Amino acid sequence: xxxxxxxxLHSYYRSSAAWRVRIALNMKGLDxxxxxxxxxxxxxxxxxxxxxxxQGLVPTLEAAGKGALTQSLAIIDYLDELHPEPPLRPGPAxxxxxxxxxxxxxxxxxxxxxxxxxxHRLRALGHAEPEIAGWxxxxxxDGLEACEQLIADEPGPFCFGPAPTLADLCLVPQLANARxxxxxxxxxxxxxxxxxxxxxxxxxAAAPERQPDFEAA
Amino acid sequence: xxxxxxxxLHSYYRSSAAWRVRIALNMKGLDxxxxxxxxxxxxxxxxxxxxxxxQGLVPTLEAAGKGALTQSLAIIDYLDELHPEPPLRPGPAxxxxxxxxxxxxxxxxxxxxxxxxxxHRLRALGHAEPEIAGWxxxxxxDGLEACEQLIADEPGPFCFGPAPTLADLCLVPQLANARxxxxxxxxxxxxxxxxxxxxxxxxxAAAPERQPDFEAA
Numbered sequence: 001x002x003x004x005x006x007x008x009l010h011s012y013y014r015s016s017a018a019w020r021v022r023i024a025l026n027m028k029g030l031d032x033x034x035x036x037x038x039x040x041x042x043x044x045x046x047x048x049x050x051x052x053x054x055q056g057l058v059p060t061l062e063a064a065g066k067g068a069l070t071q072s073l074a075i076i077d078y079l080d081e082l083h084p085e086p087p088l089r090p091g092p093a094x095x096x097x098x099x100x101x102x103x104x105x106x107x108x109x110x111x112x113x114x115x116x117x118x119x120h121r122l123r124a125l126g127h128a129e130p131e132i133a134g135w136x137x138x139x140x141x142d143g144l145e146a147c148e149q150l151i152a153d154e155p156g157p158f159c160f161g162p163a164p165t166l167a168d169l170c171l172v173p174q175l176a177n178a179r180x181x182x183x184x185x186x187x188x189x190x191x192x193x194x195x196x197x198x199x200x201x202x203x204x205a206a207a208p209e210r211q212p213d214f215e216a217a
Numbered sequence: 218x219x220x221x222x223x224x225x226l227h228s229y230y231r232s233s234a235a236w237r238v239r240i241a242l243n244m245k246g247l248d249x250x251x252x253x254x255x256x257x258x259x260x261x262x263x264x265x266x267x268x269x270x271x272q273g274l275v276p277t278l279e280a281a282g283k284g285a286l287t288q289s290l291a292i293i294d295y296l297d298e299l300h301p302e303p304p305l306r307p308g309p310a311x312x313x314x315x316x317x318x319x320x321x322x323x324x325x326x327x328x329x330x331x332x333x334x335x336x337h338r339l340r341a342l343g344h345a346e347p348e349i350a351g352w353x354x355x356x357x358x359d360g361l362e363a364c365e366q367l368i369a370d371e372p373g374p375f376c377f378g379p380a381p382t383l384a385d386l387c388l389v390p391q392l393a394n395a396r397x398x399x400x401x402x403x404x405x406x407x408x409x410x411x412x413x414x415x416x417x418x419x420x421x422a423a424a425p426e427r428q429p430d431f432e433a434a
Contacts, residue, residue, distance in 0.1 A: 054362070054366035054367055055326060055360075055363040057326070066311055069315065070322070071325070074314045074315070074321055077313070077314055078310055078311060081313070082310055093295055094280075094295060096294070097286055097298075098286065100288070100290070100291040104288040104291055104324075105288060107321075108288070108324055109272060112325050112326050112330055113330060113335060121355070121356075125344065125348065131342065138338070139338075146271040146272040150271055150287070
């Protein structure tokens with residue numbers, strides 16, 4: 001991680017979406033610098049950051065001379081297109097699409113429905129913490145149950161075969177989120193894929209506890 | 218639309234996600250058959266449908282002899298890879314990624330946070346209809362405000378240049394959703410792109426009121 005890196009990632013240690021991109025950068029072996037944005041202190045809502053990312057979310061990737069790119073799956077797609085090895089969506093078109101579908105089942109239908117922003121909206125509606133945690137728990141359980149079925153016929157050890165793909169990049173942070181909300185993962189294929197992934201250096205180095213802004217809970 | 222079509226789309230007239238895929242099928246000129254799944258009657262939760270789509274969501278694409286594919290953006294990516302003309306994400310890598318980022322800003326951060334499933338969860342927590350509508354409205358307004366800024370420097374008429382892309386496929390259904398929740402679109406670039414898109418036959422034929430399961434409100 002260099003001070004002169006051509007790639008700058010705006011990240012927050014606990015953000016699932018930023019975590020996905022950190023894994024991708026590590027897998028591709030790309031030199032990069034991390035700028036931390038503390039979401040609970042509102043560092044994603046400063047005017048300078050909103051100029052980069054109008055949604056006020058992390059991550060954002062800045063590539064020297066090319067401006068800012070938002071949305072974790074778009075950033076990963078860009079990195080995968082410029083640096084094809086190792087491929088994050090290997091295989092023929094249908095296989096590539098199935099990997100993307102699994103990733104989207106997490107990135108569209110689980111994570112945004114249980115993220116900090118939505119939990120704040122529930123708080124603003126007057127819900128107490130146990131109700132809010134119950135919401136997150138239900139969303140995560142429903143979603144991961146479906147994810148397990150999406151790869152029921154896959155031999156593993158990763159979500160889609162012998163090497164990690166975009167699916168595993170999305171799964172690992174989502175399972176960490178699950179545990180934060182006291183969902184004990186009961187899905188054997190998902191847990192096996194997570195174990196295989198977390199054993200890899202690229203995944204290990206991207207974990208929240210290895211980030212510069214990590215705070216023990 | 219043929220009874221013998223090699224492609225079958227499971228759709229619901231009012232689903233934003235199914236609507237995106239209907240536009241893509243039309244733009245690519247692909248023969249297909251539509252099977253309607255009435256979400257308000259629970260036709261997405263039958264055992265036969267859950268075997269195709271474990272999330273119990275529409276759309277699902279069935280391709281003869283190839284099984285089922287879920288998630289609208291994965292289905293569209295698959296169609297775009299097999300049938301590259303017209304390209305739904307044209308241009309060099311960074312441009313392709315920016316188009317995807319705009320689509321994901323809608324498909325991850327707006328639509329799933331205001332869809333039927335989430336509104337049901339709010340209802341189950343005891344919220345009255347005006348509060349639920351207020352939730353949807355706030356999510357849509359925040360999200361579309363950011364989308365307008367993502368294409369502020371684009372000349373138009375479409376979201377990204379002179380032809381419709383994946384961004385427009387996501388925008389048109391989301392603006393219709395906005396109006397259902399009494400958000401009057403006040404974003405000039407988004408509205409201009411919508412107008413350009415809705416003038417095209419591929420978009421017009423995909424609209425809810427042209428679907429076999431359409432019901433007047």
